[in-house]
Amino acid sequence: xxxxxxxxxxxxxxxxxxxxxxxxxxxxxxxxxxxxxxxxxxxxxxxxxxxxxxxxxxxxxxxxxxxxxxxxxxxxxxxxxxxxxxxxxxxxxxxxxxxxxxxxxxxxxxxxxxxxxxxxxxxxxxxxxxxxxxxxxxxxxxxxxxxxxxxxxxxxxxxxxxxxxxxxxxxxxxxxxxxxxxxxxxxxxxxxxxxxxxxxxxxxxxxxxxxxxxxxxxxxxxxxxxxxxxxxxxxxxxxxxxxxxxxxxxxxxxxxxxxxxxxxxxxxxxxxxxxxxxxxxxx
Amino acid sequence: xxxxxxxxxxxxxxxxxxxxxxxxxxxxxxxxxxxxxxxxxxxxxxxxxxxxxxxxxxxxxxxxxxxxxxxxxxxxxxxxxxxxxxxxxxxxxxxxxxxxxxxxxxxxxxxxxxxxxxxxxxxxxxxxxxxxxxxxxxxxxxxxxxxxxxxxxxxxxxxxxxxxxxxxxxxxxxxxxxxxxxxxxxxxxxxxxxxxxxxxxxxxxxxxxxxxxxxxxxxxxxxxxxxxxxxxxxxxxxxxxxxxxxxxxxxxxxxxxxxxxxxxxxxxxxxxxxxxxxxxxxxxxxxxxxxxxxxxxxxxxxxxxxxxxxxxxxxxxxxxxxxxxxxxxx
Numbered sequence: 154x155x156x157x158x159x160x161x162x163x164x165x166x167x168x169x170x171x172x173x174x175x176x177x178x179x180x181x182x183x184x185x186x187x188x189x190x191x192x193x194x195x196x197x198x199x200x201x202x203x204x205x206x207x208x209x210x211x212x213x214x215x216x217x218x219x220x221x222x223x224x225x226x227x228x229x230x231x232x233x234x235x236x237x238x239x240x241x242x243x244x245x246x247x248x249x250x251x252x253x254x255x256x257x258x259x260x261x262x263x264x265x266x267x268x269x270x271x272x273x274x275x276x277x278x279x280x281x282x283x284x285x286x287x288x289x290x291x292x293x294x295x296x297x298x299x300x301x302x303x304x305x306x307x308x309x310x311x312x313x314x315x316x317x318x319x320x321x322x323x324x325x326x327x328x329x330x331x332x333x334x335x336x337x338x339x340x341x342x343x344x345x346x347x348x349x350x351x352x353x354x355x356x357x358x359x360x361x362x363x364x365x366x367x368x369x370x371x372x373x374x375x376x377x378x379x380x381x382x383x384x385x386x387x388x389x390x391x392x393x394x395x396x397x398x399x400x401x402x403x404x405x406x407x408x409x410x411x412x413x414x415x416x417x418x419x420x421x422x423x424x425x426x427x428x429x430x431x432x433x434x435x436x
Numbered sequence: 437x438x439x440x441x442x443x444x445x446x447x448x449x450x451x452x453x454x455x456x457x458x459x460x461x462x463x464x465x466x467x468x469x470x471x472x473x474x475x476x477x478x479x480x481x482x483x484x485x486x487x488x489x490x491x492x493x494x495x496x497x498x499x500x501x502x503x504x505x506x507x508x509x510x511x512x513x514x515x516x517x518x519x520x521x522x523x524x525x526x527x528x529x530x531x532x533x534x535x536x537x538x539x540x541x542x543x544x545x546x547x548x549x550x551x552x553x554x555x556x557x558x559x560x561x562x563x564x565x566x567x568x569x570x571x572x573x574x575x576x577x578x579x580x581x582x583x584x585x586x587x588x589x590x591x592x593x594x595x596x597x598x599x600x601x602x603x604x605x606x607x608x609x610x611x612x613x614x615x616x617x618x619x620x621x622x623x624x625x626x627x628x629x630x631x632x633x634x635x636x637x638x639x640x641x642x643x644x645x646x647x648x649x650x651x652x653x654x655x656x657x658x659x660x661x662x663x664x665x666x667x668x669x670x671x672x673x674x675x676x677x678x679x680x681x682x683x684x685x686x687x688x689x690x691x692x693x694x695x696x697x698x699x700x701x702x703x704x705x706x707x708x709x710x711x712x713x714x715x716x717x718x719x720x721x722x723x724x725x726x727x728x729x730x731x732x733x734x735x736x737x738x739x740x741x742x743x744x745x746x747x748x749x750x751x752x753x754x755x756x757x758x759x760x761x762x763x764x765x766x
């Protein structure tokens with residue numbers, strides 16, 4: 154009795170409809186990446202061709218060779234700069250967020266409420282209002298064109314403190330008191346008892362912080378004006394502007410800058426997705 | 437050591453909770469000092485700047501104020517209200533900035549929600565393994581640096597070599613040479629086409645955020661409700677519009693506000709793709725602030741504009757907290 158009113162067949166049809174839409178949609182999501190990758194294998198002549206080709210007619214690796222041997226573009230150095238900033242900020246933000254989140258969750262002291270709400274209200278303040286004086290302070294301290302200029306002012310993340318406070322609230326007091334009775338010092342309790350309990354939150358928030366730091370553009374653009382200290386996003390636009398018409402080289406450089414880390418982010422996307430849904434947080 | 441302390445401190449650091457108090461003092465006081473220097477001080481400085489005609493190149497007194505950087509009171513803010521067509525360029529650009537920023541955010545938010553919500557619903561409806569693959573593919577652009585997005589899309593929009601004109605040309609059967617991001621005369625309903633080009637690239641990257649938020653919210657809807665609707669004979673459209681959307685209203689409002697706040701602060705993609713061009717048609721407020729502060733060194737003016745922008749974002753945040761405080765019950 155298999156007719157079209159059969160619910161099973163009906164469901165199958167509906168599912169196919171969903172698959173068609175989703176497949177078209179995800180092709181659109183992928184297309185710019187594919188176009189970038191394909192173009193990076195084309196010769197300059199082919200890139201200049203009108204109308205353009207989609208697949209490279211003559212597959213070449215010359216673009217990569219040129220980009221990798223370009224003396225003005227030591228990619229290793231820029232990867233290092235980006236990594237130093239991102240890793241340092243992840244470590245310090247995780248440390249301060251978990252420590253102060255725990256303190257705000259489990260300790261009582263005078264002015265605690267006021268201080269906590271003050272920190273929370275800082276979340277409302279967008280970067281652009283402290284951007285100009287922030288630059289002037291760094292200039293006075295001689296930290297312009299210094300990687301430390303992107304690390305020292307970034308030690309506290311109001312949102313991180315909020316997030317870790319929420320997690321720390323769920324840690325049973327008995328656990329902390331037991332450690333105290335065993336004679337553990339306060340910092341030792343934080344390190345050995347509290348921190349392991351916060352493990353999943355550390356992974357999630359750490360990944361998110363890393364990603365935002367790695368992809369950051371505006372603030373590094375202001376602070377780092379010399380190429381040798383610049384991070385990957387800034388050097389990529391600099392290179393793209395310098396190449397003007399040699400789009401094949403720009404695309405090869407983009408592939409080298411974007412794809413390796415994109416692949417790593419893809420591997421840990423579970424945590425990144427979790428972090429975003431947890432917080433609805435954006436860059 | 438302890439004996440030399442005055443009585444108050446001795447009481448504070450001794451007794452039953454001495455260890456706790458030491459711990460608090462040792463951690464909270466650096467926090468307060470750090471925040472005083474890196475948050476409160478710049479905040480006050482930023483507000484003060486708006487009342488001066490300030491350039492870091494000129495000589496002044498304390499923090500560069502005074503001297504060649506004179507106090508001008510509310511002049512920066514007063515001049516913003518000058519809407520005559522022969523107002524100075526910086527004021528006209530400020531007005532364009534506000535207009536473009538509002539336009540950008542007002543277009544982005546509904547488009548984002550109209551795409552991401554049904555997409556989330558569709559993704560949730562397919563087989564589990566396929567679901568993960570689709571979610572990953574749609575989420576991929578979120579992970580890319582926005583600078584990379586701007587470069588990739590800039591190439592797609594290229595008037596001669598771009599993919600977009602090639603595709604349109606295929607269908608039209610002739611060569612198409614539309615300059616999507618660089619022709620000031622191309623507008624749709626008075627809105628520059630370059631802004632639409634940026635909006636599409638921005639949406640392409642931004643969708644994934646709301647998508648994962650919505651997927652998580654969908655998974656939070658109890659199966660019993662969905663099953664009950666199915667038994668009552670609801671088709672997928674009824675299910676979506678009568679059950680899913682109302683139940684997800686708080687999440688949708690939350691996502692809308694977040695999308696709007698981040699759209700207000702758009703910078704990277706525009707700075708790389710058009711630098712605010714053509715003819716300043718895509719110069720959003722943050723780009724305006726950046727240009728005046730760091731390219732033209734008019735930091736006093738830029739600080740005043742940034743305060744206006746802050747107030748715009750703040751008013752949305754206040755609306756947000758109002759909306760989110762509303763109890764949604766069904």
